[in-house]
Amino acid sequence: MTEQRTAIQRLDYTPPAFLIDRVDLTFELEETHTRVLSRLVLKRNPAHPTADAPLVLNGEELSLESIKVDGRQLTPGEYELGDVTLTIPNLPAEAILEIANTINPLSNTTLSGLYVSSGNFFTQCEAEGFRRITYYLDRPDVMAKFTTTIVADKTRYPVLLGNGNRVGQGNLDKNRHWVKWVDPFKKPSYLFALVAGKLVVLADRHTTASGKTVNVEVWVEPGEQDKCHHALASAKAAMKWDEERFGLEYDLDTYMIVAVSDFNMGAMENKGLNIFNTKYVLAKPETATDVDFDGIEAVVGHEYFHNWTGNRVTCRDWFQLSLKEGLTVFRDQEFSSDIGSRAVQRISNVRVLRERQFPEDAGPQAHPIRPDSYLEINNFYTATVYEKGSEVVRMYQTLLGREGFRKGMDLYFKRHDGQAVTCDDFANAMQDANQFDLTQFKRWYSQAGTPQLTVEGVFDQAAQTFALTVRQSAPATPGQPEKLPYHIPFAVGLLDQNGSELKLTLQGEDAAEAATSRVLHVREAEQTFVFTGISSKPVPSLLRDFSAPVKLDYPYTDDELVFLIAHDTDPFARWEAGNTYLVRLLLQLYRAGDTPKAPEQLVAAFARLLTQDRLDPALVALMLELPSENYLFEAINDVDPARLHAVHHGLTQSLARELRSQLFAAYQKQHTGVPYRYSAEEAGRRSLQNVCLSYLAELDEPMMAELLSNQYRRADNMTDRLAALKALIQRDGAETWLDDFATMWQDDALVMDKWFALQALSDRPGTLSRVQKLMEHPAFAITNPNKVRSLIGAFCHSNLVAFHAADGYGYAFAADRVLQLDKLNPQIAARMAACFNRWTRLEPGRRALMKAELERIAREPGLSSDTFEIVSKALQAGQ
Ligand code: TRP
Ligand code: ZN
Secondary structure (H helix, E strand, O other): OOOOOOOEEHHHOOOOOEEEEEEEEEEEOOOOOEEEEEEEEEEEOOOOOOOOOOEEEEOOOOEEEEEEEOOEEOOHHHOEEOOOEEEEOOOOOEEEEEEEEEEOOOOOOOOOEEEEEOOEEEEEOOOOOHHHOOOEOOOOOOOEEEEEEEEEEOOOOOEEEEOOEEEEEEEOOOOEEEEEEEOOOOEOHHHOOEEEEOOEEEEEEEEOOOOOEEEEEEEEOOOOHHHOHHHHHHHHHHHHHHHHHHOOOOOOOEEEEEEEOOOOOOEEOOOOEEEEEHHHOOOOOOOOOHHHHHHHHHHHHHHHHOOOEOOOEEEOOHHHHHHHHHHHHHHHHHHHHHHOOHHHHHHHHHHHHHHHHHHHHHOOOOOOOOOOEEOOHHHHOOHHHHHHHHHHHHHHHHHHHHHHHHHHHHHHHHHHOOOEEOHHHHHHHHHHHHOOOOOOOOHHHHOOOOOEEEEEEEEEOOOOEEEEEEEEEOOOEOOEOOOOOOOEEEEEEEEOOOOOEOOEOEOOOOHHHOEOOEEEEEOOOEEEEEEEOOOOOOEEEEOHHHOOOOEEEOOOOHHHHHHHHHHOOOHHHHHHHHHHHHHHHHHHHHHHOOOOOOOHHHHHHHHHHHHOOOOOHHHHHHHHOOOOHHHHHOOOOOEOHHHHHHHHHHHHHHHHHHOHHHHHHHHHHHOOOOOOOOOHHHHHHHHHHHHHHHHHOOOOOHHHHHHHHHHHHHOOOHHHHHHHHHHHOOOOOHHHHHHHHHHHHOOOHHHHHHHHHHHHOOOOOOHHHHHHHHOOOOOOOOOOHHHHHHHHHHHHHHOHHHHOOOOOHHHHHHHHHHHHHHHHOHHHHHHHHHHHOOHHHEOHHHHHHHHHHHHHHHHOOOOOHHHHHHHHHHHHOOO
């Protein structure tokens, strides 16, 4: 491929030529012809290098009507209208610019800018959507005070919402009305929002620590209020938590959440007016699973927390995205840990990191959490920026302690409230508040790739010492062949033969203060830590609580891993011992290629987990789940996905046979039949119940079929019903169950998403043609991202068997969909195209087939920058 496009470089940052103090916007809403009037109060920016630079505004897909400067209309010769810019030269030091333009929200399928969904109007402006509404300096370091006046038909759009506080409303002729909103806080354009339509509200109040009353509102389509209680409760819990943990209060009279069914991502933190994907708002026990409830709590928390980490303090430029996203993911993870189970939360977060971020860091799109260049910023809302970014923030807390971290946060807000800043500003606040040198730690922002820690332990009986030698290395990534050593917080413990924790005293330290768990500071390429007073060979418990986003290699024996499964007191490390054991076993089975049989040692360990009463069911469930196929995929060269799936499934079946009675007893114990309640404890119980069910479903016995159909029929909640359905459709008679479910839920879009995904994930023959047929189903729509993700995304990203069919039809289908979506919604197309990222890891036959499809996409004329960037980087990986 020869086409070259110019990337934006982080180091090219220059301050804007103009600043905007105030923006007054008026919207005359019409589906196909909305008129936008914008009045900007501008001044030259003294920080810009040239004194007479022209004003260059961004603008895309806009029809310009008129421009006035200080009340005088400009003639066409006085400005230059480009494809994506509007340039106005010769402006004075201060000016008032008035622009009128029109847009067509109805034809906007990109879901960026102003668009129509189910007859209502919504906006999405992050990252660069505001330029699709009006001409503007659409960059986050231009912060202005906004007012928004919305004018619309009163019958079709009774509710008109904007940022900030509502200050006025009134009626106009022709059945129209208007509402005016004032946002008292300066903000960048990406935080602008507007909503108009037929919506209803579920509302409550929150009283802040300082005694202020805040209205908390959740706006949804009529008839959906009964599904808003969890989102509303989560918002109130988030407000309380941020006051207690970080001393941060809400700063407007009203906090609004609005749900929309057509949305590119999870949710958006627009000032005072968060807009959410319905998936992260609507839930009741009959329609939503425990995982959905967890997701709502996390995303509501996330968007709410952005009010301080993102909005009050925002990003100077988009390379700093992790400044707000990594920090806010960390905050939402801590919120979920504090109100639910910290151990379950930590293990789940690490699983997501490993399954989504590690492959990204090892593949063609690898980038540091603060990238150095991009073609399309929308491609950088990644697992790296979000999830690894959160791990980097967590490491500050691990290094500085909770109190030290809080001091750093306080200083960050004290210094930067109302500003657009950089990742360095955050690191400096942490450093200065704690007098702690973070120079080396900052490499986490600039280097891509997952570091590898290779650890050895040597016990010296005579000296009574145990020496841990830690070597760190980091793989080459695109554009970064060499890496410097990181500063890694490495949390460890040592267990004696009885499973008791030993006191950890490093050579030269006072033994009196010794703790049983401590954080070692790894800074060198190779470093040895000698623990003294160790009288017998210990088993080390390493990388406790997953103290750093690294890969760990320690030459544990299988017996030592089984020992840690039984004794480690750190819940993450305990789970990790099982995970390490299972990964090792599955990789051995993959290489051997025979029908898998579960080793006795594993059967015995699982049996103990299933029968010991004192264990937390949620943690047992996590321990019983095999490492995912997508995770194992990364550990195998020239991988044959069909073989991998067969091994994974074979081990599952063997475990089911060997543990039949224990699984059955545990299932019956957990399947209590008490009415559904969402709580960490109850969700944990259900997860163990349903893990047992998934194993039992592997047994070809009439009794198990009955167990499944009973659970399906009697369930009072979606968690249990869906778990049963998932297993039922792997058996004969799948159609009956699928039809039953669809008949019951055809009018609930989010439930139908689950129905589509279940079918797209099936490993039974004929799945591709079923997916193709389902694209014609009345509940499917190619313009709706949730539908695309449920059906096409699930198939392409997660169906190891059908997507990777040896004939290449799965790949051809994926490429067709990428090309189809690219014309409608480039952001969604680019995310779909990422299913080709790992093509060089496949066995030669599939590798060639994937490459051919990548090349076919790349040849398409007029490809969006979104898809072009993903596909061209993927192809470069093969060179
Ligand atoms: N800032 C949003 C968040 O909370 C991300 C987001 C929502 C987004 N919608 C988007 C990013 C559309 C890009 C495009 O994480
Ligand atoms: Zn976010």
